[in-house]
Amino acid sequence: MNISLNITETIQEWLIGMMPEGAASIVAMVAVALIYLIIFAVAGLYLVLLERRVAAWFQLRIGPNRVGPLGLLQTMADALKLVSKELTGTIKADKFLYNLAPYFVIVSSLMALAVFPFTKEFQAFDINIGIFFLIAISSVGVIGILLGGWSSNNKFALIGAMRSGVQTISYELSVGLSLLTMVVITGSLQLSEIVEVQKQGWLILQGHVPAIIAFMVYMIAGTAETNRAPFDMVEAESELGAGFHTEYSGMKFAYFFLAEFINMFIIAAVATTVFFGAWLSPFGITESIPWLGAFWFLGKTLVLVFLMMWFRWTFPRLRVDQLLTLEWKYLLPINLVNLVIMAIIVWLNLTIKF
Amino acid sequence: MSYFSNIYNGIKTLLTGMSVTGKYFLTSRKGAITQQYPDNRDTLKMFERFRGEVVMPHDENNEHQCTGCQKCELACPNGSIEIIWDRGIDETTGKKKKFIDKHIYHLGLCTMCGLCIEACPTDAIVWAPNFENSTYDRTQLTKVLNRPDSKVKAGIED
Amino acid sequence: METTVVKSNFKSEEYFINMGPQHPATHGVLRLLLTIDGEIIKRVEPDLGYIHRSIEKMCERDSYQQIVHLTDRMDYLSSHINNEAVCLTVENALQLEMPERVKVIRTILSELTRIASHTLWWGVMGMDVGALTTYFYGFRDRELINDIFEETCGARLTMNYNIPGGLMFDIHPNFVKRTKDFITHFKTKLPEYDTLLTGNVIFQKRTKGVGILTKEDAISFGASGPVGRASGYSCDVRKHHPYSAYDRVTFNEALKTEGDTFARYQVRIQEMWESISIIEQLIDNIPEGDVQVATNAVIKLPKGEYYQKVETARGELGVYVISTGTKNPYRVKFRSPGFSNLSLLNHIAVGGKIGDLVASMATLDLVIPDIDR
Numbered sequence: 001m002n003i004s005l006n007i008t009e010t011i012q013e014w015l016i017g018m019m020p021e022g023a024a025s026i027v028a029m030v031a032v033a034l035i036y037l038i039i040f041a042v043a044g045l046y047l048v049l050l051e052r053r054v055a056a057w058f059q060l061r062i063g064p065n066r067v068g069p070l071g072l073l074q075t076m077a078d079a080l081k082l083v084s085k086e087l088t089g090t091i092k093a094d095k096f097l098y099n100l101a102p103y104f105v106i107v108s109s110l111m112a113l114a115v116f117p118f119t120k121e122f123q124a125f126d127i128n129i130g131i132f133f134l135i136a137i138s139s140v141g142v143i144g145i146l147l148g149g150w151s152s153n154n155k156f157a158l159i160g161a162m163r164s165g166v167q168t169i170s171y172e173l174s175v176g177l178s179l180l181t182m183v184v185i186t187g188s189l190q191l192s193e194i195v196e197v198q199k200q201g202w203l204i205l206q207g208h209v210p211a212i213i214a215f216m217v218y219m220i221a222g223t224a225e226t227n228r229a230p231f232d233m234v235e236a237e238s239e240l241g242a243g244f245h246t247e248y249s250g251m252k253f254a255y256f257f258l259a260e261f262i263n264m265f266i267i268a269a270v271a272t273t274v275f276f277g278a279w280l281s282p283f284g285i286t287e288s289i290p291w292l293g294a295f296w297f298l299g300k301t302l303v304l305v306f307l308m309m310w311f312r313w314t315f316p317r318l319r320v321d322q323l324l325t326l327e328w329k330y331l332l333p334i335n336l337v338n339l340v341i342m343a344i345i346v347w348l349n350l351t352i353k354f
Numbered sequence: 355m356s357y358f359s360n361i362y363n364g365i366k367t368l369l370t371g372m373s374v375t376g377k378y379f380l381t382s383r384k385g386a387i388t389q390q391y392p393d394n395r396d397t398l399k400m401f402e403r404f405r406g407e408v409v410m411p412h413d414e415n416n417e418h419q420c421t422g423c424q425k426c427e428l429a430c431p432n433g434s435i436e437i438i439w440d441r442g443i444d445e446t447t448g449k450k451k452k453f454i455d456k457h458i459y460h461l462g463l464c465t466m467c468g469l470c471i472e473a474c475p476t477d478a479i480v481w482a483p484n485f486e487n488s489t490y491d492r493t494q495l496t497k498v499l500n501r502p503d504s505k506v507k508a509g510i511e512d
Numbered sequence: 513m514e515t516t517v518v519k520s521n522f523k524s525e526e527y528f529i530n531m532g533p534q535h536p537a538t539h540g541v542l543r544l545l546l547t548i549d550g551e552i553i554k555r556v557e558p559d560l561g562y563i564h565r566s567i568e569k570m571c572e573r574d575s576y577q578q579i580v581h582l583t584d585r586m587d588y589l590s591s592h593i594n595n596e597a598v599c600l601t602v603e604n605a606l607q608l609e610m611p612e613r614v615k616v617i618r619t620i621l622s623e624l625t626r627i628a629s630h631t632l633w634w635g636v637m638g639m640d641v642g643a644l645t646t647y648f649y650g651f652r653d654r655e656l657i658n659d660i661f662e663e664t665c666g667a668r669l670t671m672n673y674n675i676p677g678g679l680m681f682d683i684h685p686n687f688v689k690r691t692k693d694f695i696t697h698f699k700t701k702l703p704e705y706d707t708l709l710t711g712n713v714i715f716q717k718r719t720k721g722v723g724i725l726t727k728e729d730a731i732s733f734g735a736s737g738p739v740g741r742a743s744g745y746s747c748d749v750r751k752h753h754p755y756s757a758y759d760r761v762t763f764n765e766a767l768k769t770e771g772d773t774f775a776r777y778q779v780r781i782q783e784m785w786e787s788i789s790i791i792e793q794l795i796d797n798i799p800e801g802d803v804q805v806a807t808n809a810v811i812k813l814p815k816g817e818y819y820q821k822v823e824t825a826r827g828e829l830g831v832y833v834i835s836t837g838t839k840n841p842y843r844v845k846f847r848s849p850g851f852s853n854l855s856l857l858n859h860i861a862v863g864g865k866i867g868d869l870v871a872s873m874a875t876l877d878l879v880i881p882d883i884d885r
Binding site: 156 | 529642866
Binding site for chain 2: 574577578580581582584645648649651652655659662663664665666667670672675680684704707708709711712713714809
């Protein structure tokens with residue numbers, strides 16, 4: 001049987017037997033979108049639970065352990081509560097933008113999920129500009145935050161939103177440049193090809209020193225990109241209360257909340273794909289069982305997610321000007337030099353290949 | 355050069371901080387400081403001096419030690435204690451004597467300062483370690499400490 | 513409802529924002545009227561009175577024994593030291609000499625209170641600059657002190673263990689052992705505070721050179737406690753006007769000259785070490801003896817004015833009593849450290865960012881009931 005490269009085609013081929021081709025492709029798209037939506041809404045909820053558990057263990061607590069066995073249904077109950085809550089708002093809020101903002105955030109983060117190669121086959125959308133698409137999509141989310149902060153008619157929310165704008169614009173440079181450093185090795189933006197290249201060794205090994213620097217820069221910038229501590233200027237609770245989502249309640253708040261965790265997953269997943277060989281197992285030990293790729297992908301991603309949680313529960317928050325100092329005086333110059341070094345290494349063929 | 359040493363030192367201090375939290379992450383399962391309160395009701399033991407509420411101990415003959423001297427009422431800064439008293443004839447000596455009708459304690463007003471218990475000359479009232487005092491109706495916070503038909507223990511004088 | 517109007521003339525680009533009365537960084541119901549230009553603070557105007565309970569007026573109603581328990585509710589984090597201040601005032605007025613045992617026990621408990629207050633402050637300080645985990649580590653150690661208090665005094669926060677004329681009852685038999693256990697435990701945990709937060713590069717960037725208070729300003733604003741000492745103003749009441757057993761222990765006054773947020777932080781960490789050393793000097797040889805001196809059931813102070821100051825965890829607490837010879841004081845005034853320390857907030861916060869304001873306010877260690885009373 002001819003296994004196609006991505007999941008959309010697999011479903012489409014199966015549907016073509018039942019209906020005309022045009023309808024089949026539309027039905028396939030909707031089906032895939034629904035599958036992704038359900039999987040990642042639930043995955044996002046469990047990321048929240050994971051965060052709460054990890055935080056508890058860092059802080060010598062027990063964490064949620066009441067709802068369901070071992071507290072596994074806690075976030076389900078929370079989501080249920082948020083769905084059933086009243087949607088409040090401020091009187092002089094710009095109602096249209098206020099209602100629009102959460103969808104910007106959640107849609108952009110869900111869209112980014114489409115391109116990840118969870119296994120060789122399980123990839124909804126293998127676009128040839130994969131990395132570029134990811135960077136572009138991830139910067140759409142900030143529009144939602146800006147709109148939410150602006151339209152809430154709340155000064156705390158506005159300060160939070162403005163900080164977010166400043167922060168995301170700055171740190172996108174570092175995210176983009178550190179990924180570009182790795183693209184120099186792969187020579188392709190397509191995620192499936194980036195994974196192919198890594199069959200000769202994960203890129204963090206192939207690119208050795210500059211790749212490790214790029215990875216560190218990427219993790220710092222990625223944490224900042226998701227507005228998580230120590231870069232949580234946007235919702236610095238001791239300064240701004242809840243920041244940009246101060247005035248949101250119920251499901252709209254839940255969208256922001258879920259998007260934050262899905263974004264964290266995305267940042268970790270990009271790092272997994274670009275630096276740690278996506279679904280490739282270490283030394284190819286499970287190459288004969290393709291579906292285990294998903295296990296390796298999620299495993300690597302969760303390790304990186306844990307790293308980000310570790311950051312969050314250890315470090316104090318930066319001040320907004322120090323945030324910009326870090327980006328423009330440290331990360332950006334390092335990144336540019338690193339890019340040149342990487343280019344030289346690739347030119348001289350100094351990369352390590354197995 | 356200080357540019358690079360700054361970066362080095364910065365990363366070093368960040369990693370030492372992470373090692374502290376990391377250590378607790380690995381050991382916290384047995385060292386969690388959370389008290390699982392409603393679950394550990396059976397094993398939870400308050401310290402013996404814990405100030406939960408004021409009670410008046412009675413012995414098996416339904417006798418307490420309160421002579422109705424009202425020193426606790428005077429010592430209380432918040433007026434949490436009210437004593438309704440009367441005079442009667444002591445059965446053994448035949449003399450006139452003061453005895454309490456009701457020793458009323460307003461738990462809702464009490465600040466747990468302990469001055470009443472400090473003032474009591476006959477140790478008639480003591481602290482009880484009961485801290486689960488919440489009620490749905492605040493009238494339930496007004497308690498009568500002496501039991502119905504209780505008497506003063508013989509020989510208790512202030 | 514009457515609202516407070518900011519009277520300053522706004523320049524263009526400036527706006528004002530209500531920080532509080534319900535805000536995570538004000539640790540209570542303090543309302544700060546901030547005039548901000550973007551992120552930069554132009555003016556801070558504290559608005560007080562949200563938790564005013566007229567404790568000073570209530571004192572005029574109460575007898576001297578009853579006053580003590582009200583001071584628990586002022587600066588609830590150093591309630592034992594507040595109690596001690598009132599008791600010392602009354603005892604000095606009556607010219608009662610306390611037994612050695614009382615003095616030593618009071619000193620040990622005061623220093624435990626100071627450690628408890630500073631560990632809580634450390635946790636909250638970390639939380640204010642964004643490191644939430646410190647909060648739980650600080651509380652873990654504070655809980656052990658609270659257990660000591662609970663076993664001996666019966667209460668964890670509002671102890672009311674001092675009475676004019678001594679202590680309400682003797683210490684619990686387990687007290688010495690528990691305190692020693694705590695000291696050994698805390699000596700291993702206090703260096704961890706440094707590795708987790710003090711050395712952290714982000715924390716140092718956040719605090720060094722932020723909220724600078726010069727020595728002259730510290731004196732003119734009436735700053736006391738760690739806030740004054742971080743600016744080089746030697747103002748430790750325990751050192752300059754020793755009370756209880758402080759004259760027989762050796763300890764260093766934690767002094768810094770930088771006067772910034774980081775110096776205030778370091779002074780408090782240093783004070784915890786000093787407190788440990790004070791407790792260690794006293795805990796092994798608590799003298800035997802009575803814990804109470806006989807006083808009249810109704811204490812009447814001789815006609816006159818009496819003042820006693822003590823060093824609480826926040827600074828100098830003064831108790832000023834005017835007596836007309838009756839069983840109630842004619843007037844009581846508490847000089848609370850928090851009020852003076854709050855007054856300099858505008859001075860040190862102007863020109864900084866919102867984050868700086870929060871960090872400097874954390875090192876002022878404000879307890880709002882202490883300010884409002």
